[in-house]
Amino acid sequence: MIQKIKGTFDIMPEEIPTWRFIEETARTVATRYGFDEIRTPTFEATELFRRGVGDTTDVVQKEMYTFLDRGNEGRSITLRPEGTASIARAIIEHGRCSDAMPLKLFYIISCFRCEAPQAGRSREFYQFGTELYGTETPAADATSIAVADALLRELGLPNIKLHINSIGCPECRPNYRAALVEYFSAHEAELCPTCQARLKTNPLRILDCKSPICHKIAEGAPRTLDHLCPACADHHKGLTEALDALGITYEVDTAIVRGLDYYTRTVFEFIAEGIGAQSTVCGGGRYDGLTEQIGGPRLPGIGFAMGITRLIMAMEAAGITVPGKQPPKLYIASLGAAASMKALQLAEALRNDGLYVECDLVGRSLKAQMKYANKIGADYTLILGDNEIETGRAMLRSMKDSAQEEIALEELAEKLK
Numbered sequence: 028m029i030q031k032i033k034g035t036f037d038i039m040p041e042e043i044p045t046w047r048f049i050e051e052t053a054r055t056v057a058t059r060y061g062f063d064e065i066r067t068p069t070f071e072a073t074e075l076f077r078r079g080v081g082d083t084t085d086v087v088q089k090e091m092y093t094f095l096d097r098g099n100e101g102r103s104i105t106l107r108p109e110g111t112a113s114i115a116r117a118i119i120e121h122g123r124c125s126d127a128m129p130l131k132l133f134y135i136i137s138c139f140r141c142e143a144p145q146a147g148r149s150r151e152f153y154q155f156g157t158e159l160y161g162t163e164t165p166a167a168d169a170t171s172i173a174v175a176d177a178l179l180r181e182l183g184l185p186n187i188k189l190h191i192n193s194i195g196c197p198e199c200r201p202n203y204r205a206a207l208v209e210y211f212s213a214h215e216a217e218l219c220p221t222c223q224a225r226l227k228t229n230p231l232r233i234l235d236c237k238s239p240i241c242h243k244i245a246e247g248a249p250r251t252l253d254h255l256c257p258a259c260a261d262h263h264k265g266l267t268e269a270l271d272a273l274g275i276t277y278e279v280d281t282a283i284v285r286g287l288d289y290y291t292r293t294v295f296e297f298i299a300e301g302i303g304a305q306s307t308v309c310g311g312g313r314y315d316g317l318t319e320q321i322g323g324p325r326l327p328g329i330g331f332a333m334g335i336t337r338l339i340m341a342m343e344a345a346g347i348t349v350p351g352k353q354p355p356k357l358y359i360a361s362l363g364a365a366a367s368m369k370a371l372q373l374a375e376a377l378r379n380d381g382l383y384v385e386c387d388l389v390g391r392s393l394k395a396q397m398k399y400a401n402k403i404g405a406d407y408t409l410i411l412g413d414n415e416i417e418t419g420r421a422m423l424r425s426m427k428d429s430a431q432e433e434i435a436l437e438e439l440a441e442k443l444k
């Protein structure tokens with residue numbers, strides 16, 4: 028038997044209502060804030076992610092699915108590991124950077140990262156995310172966070188904690204980086220091998236290393252917020268004021284640095300308790316240099332991405348269930364070949380009228396058809412035989428209370444609506 032690839036998963040029909048509920052709620056909430064949906068290709072030139080996500084990140088160094096393009100030999104392409112770089116490329120490519128700002132976009136996509144599969148971490152996973160371009164105001168950051176907050180509340184998850192931080196800008200980050208290197212160099216021998224390498228390439232990332240020893244050392248590290256330039260400090264203060272004004276509770280958490288290179292100033296995560304180690308349901312931040320980094324004009328932006336599997340885990344932990352499939356309004360049972368054809372025809376007419384109707388497709392006996400109708404929970408059943416075809420009338424039976432009434436077939440749609 029051929030099995031699914033390790034780290035991928037099937038979403039079976041009974042799970043679909045939950046997925047659709049999340050996707051539809053996300054669309055509704057994003058639309059309310061003026062975000063428009065965008066869809067970009069599943070794969071892109073590898074260079075886009077190397078430059079957009081950043082060469083020193085785990086995503087680019089270890090997690091990308093990269094291969095040579097059969098359609099254009101020699102070109103390296105990569106399955107998207109995230110959405111932000113692709114969308115930045117798309118808006119540059121379509122000349123949208125000179126549109127009236129802000130530009131507000133959202134997406135629901137699958138992403139691909141070659142990581143060790145575990146609960147809440149797969150190799151193909153799904154994200155809902157937003158991008159808000161063209162403004163640096165703290166109000167934009169607050170609006171982006173408000174979308175995530177509103178969605179979580181609307182999903183029934185109001186207790187997921189928001190952690191915010193500022194990691195500064197190209198102006199102040201070198202100072203902070205130097206302070207970090209100085210601090211961590213004193214502990215170099217104790218750091219995990221990955222963090223020993225990070226000390227040279229990307230020391231900020233040591234702050235969110237998952238190894239307990241690195242984590243412990245990181246607790247004593249210099250804090251980003253103490254090294255911000257006045258403009259970044261103002262921006263961070265502006266964000267906290269806006270969140271206060273919106274009544275969105277948060278914790279300033281200087282351990283939040285985010286894994287992708289493009290972030291500047293604001294970074295944030297929503298963290299769910301009780302869903303295990305993979306507890307970050309949403310990660311986001313500001314990326315004022317991204318569009319320039321991939322060859323476009325400067326266009327500041329802020330956004331987030333939510334992992335849909337982790338949202339489902341949080342919903343399960345909170346005991347939130349989504350109503351499943353609706354049962355059919357009517358099951359048309361039939362006796363004999365002529366009636367079977369008539370049932371098919373009648374079902375078609377009622378479906379064209381917008382009703383969910385089932386009839387026999389398997390050639391079951393009348394008794395087995397009635398048993399099946401009961402099993403699938405049809406609201407009503409109707410039995411067609413030669414007599415019913417001749418008179419154009421049949422008995423409509425309510426499965427709820429067994430009440431029967433004789434009805435003209437052409438009045439069925441009216442009655443069932």
Ligand code: ATP
Pocket residue numbers: 109140142147148149150151152153154285286305307308309310311332333334335336337
């Ligand atoms: P983590 O620290 O958990 O690896 P990340 O920083 O790599 O997360 P982002 O790139 O910010 O994650 O992606 C945003 C969100 O997408 C995460 O908060 C998470 O909910 C989800 N996510 C990321 N990677 C995976 C994965 N491999 N499987 C499932 N969901 C994921």
Ligand code: MG
Pocket residue numbers: 286
């Ligand atoms: Mg990751």
